[in-house]
Amino acid sequence: MPSTAQRPRILLVDDNADNLALMRLFLGGPYRTDNAENGREAVALFAAAPYDLVFMDLEMPVMDGYEATRAMRAMERGRPGPPVPILALTAYGLDEFRLRCEAAGCTDFLVKPVGKALVLDTVARHLGENAPRTRPAPQPPVSLQAADRPDADMLRPLLPLFFATAGETLDTARRALQAEDLEVVRAQGHKLKGAALSYGFADLGQAARTLELAGGQGDAAAAATCMALARELLARAQRGFAG
Numbered sequence: 001m002p003s004t005a006q007r008p009r010i011l012l013v014d015d016n017a018d019n020l021a022l023m024r025l026f027l028g029g030p031y032r033t034d035n036a037e038n039g040r041e042a043v044a045l046f047a048a049a050p051y052d053l054v055f056m057d058l059e060m061p062v063m064d065g066y067e068a069t070r071a072m073r074a075m076e077r078g079r080p081g082p083p084v085p086i087l088a089l090t091a092y093g094l095d096e097f098r099l100r101c102e103a104a105g106c107t108d109f110l111v112k113p114v115g116k117a118l119v120l121d122t123v124a125r126h127l128g129e130n131a132p133r134t135r136p137a138p139q140p141p142v143s144l145q146a147a148d149r150p151d152a153d154m155l156r157p158l159l160p161l162f163f164a165t166a167g168e169t170l171d172t173a174r175r176a177l178q179a180e181d182l183e184v185v186r187a188q189g190h191k192l193k194g195a196a197l198s199y200g201f202a203d204l205g206q207a208a209r210t211l212e213l214a215g216g217q218g219d220a221a222a223a224a225t226c227m228a229l230a231r232e233l234l235a236r237a238q239r240g241f242a243g
Contacts, residue, residue: 007032008052008127013042013068014089015060018162018195023055025158026116031123039068046072046084052127054086056106058097059190065090066104073105083107085126089114091194113197113205155199156241162199163238166192170231173211177223185223186215192230204233 012023013036020035027033034049036042040063046054054072058065069086076083088101091112098109110122169192176184189212197205211226 008123009034009050010123011036011042011045011051011054013037013039013055013060013065014057016057016165016191016195018158018165019057019198021158021161022155022198023119025154026119027123030120039063039065039071042068043071043075047075051084053123054084055089056086058088058090058092058101059187066100069101069104069106087122087126091190091197112194113200159199159241162195163234163241166195166204166234169195170227170234173215173223173227177220177227180220182215182218182220182223184215185227186212189213189215189223189226201233201237204230204237207233 193208
């Protein structure tokens with residue numbers, strides 16, 4: 001049920017605080033945003049208020065993005081008006097996940113990392129005439145090392161949150177590896193991969209990708225090696241920020 005007052009209202013659903021902060025930065029100004037850290041919280045917010053668009057992460061605790069999307073679509077069947085665009089935002093790029101998103105009721109599918117230009121253009125396309133007429137000039141995603149690019153200064157205030165969240169993610173993966181829970185290791189690698197790539201840390205994102213693969217394959221030795229590399233790359237990025 002589209003909202004009509006003031007700026008369009010967007011619901012951001014992600015269990016990663018740094019991903020939420022990045023999306024708020026991209027969308028703040030032309031759009032109003034609310035946050036949900038899991039699918040259950042998102043469904044409750046969707047039931048309580050009208051939204052123009054939803055960005056939905058897929059892999060979350062409590063309730064994942066697929067189940068949350070199905071619940072929202074079921075809720076809409078009792079409401080007047082067109083369906084609200086629900087855009088899946090994930091670090092998975094395989095057709096298998098795209099088809100699962102479509103089956104759950106997602107309107108579109110975006111693969112992390114996504115830059116500000118893509119986010120704003122996608123929102124404008126789905127909102128059509130409801131989109132703001134004036135939007136900030138789109139800019140490409142950047143890494144901390146690319147300090148001469150305009151987004152570097154914009155992203156810099158968010159980096160302490162990214163570093164803290166990434167450290168917590170690796171701590172969770174380490175504890176899971178000690179408990180021989182390789183599925184949690186895989187999930188944490190996936191979580192770190194999307195965040196690192198979104199913030200422009202390609203090497204860290206690649207290390208997280210290999211951690212995700214090692215966890216998915218049940219290879220504890222490889223996971224330990226990947227985790228150590230990811231930890232070192234994270235520390236290197238933090239030293240670059242401090243310097």
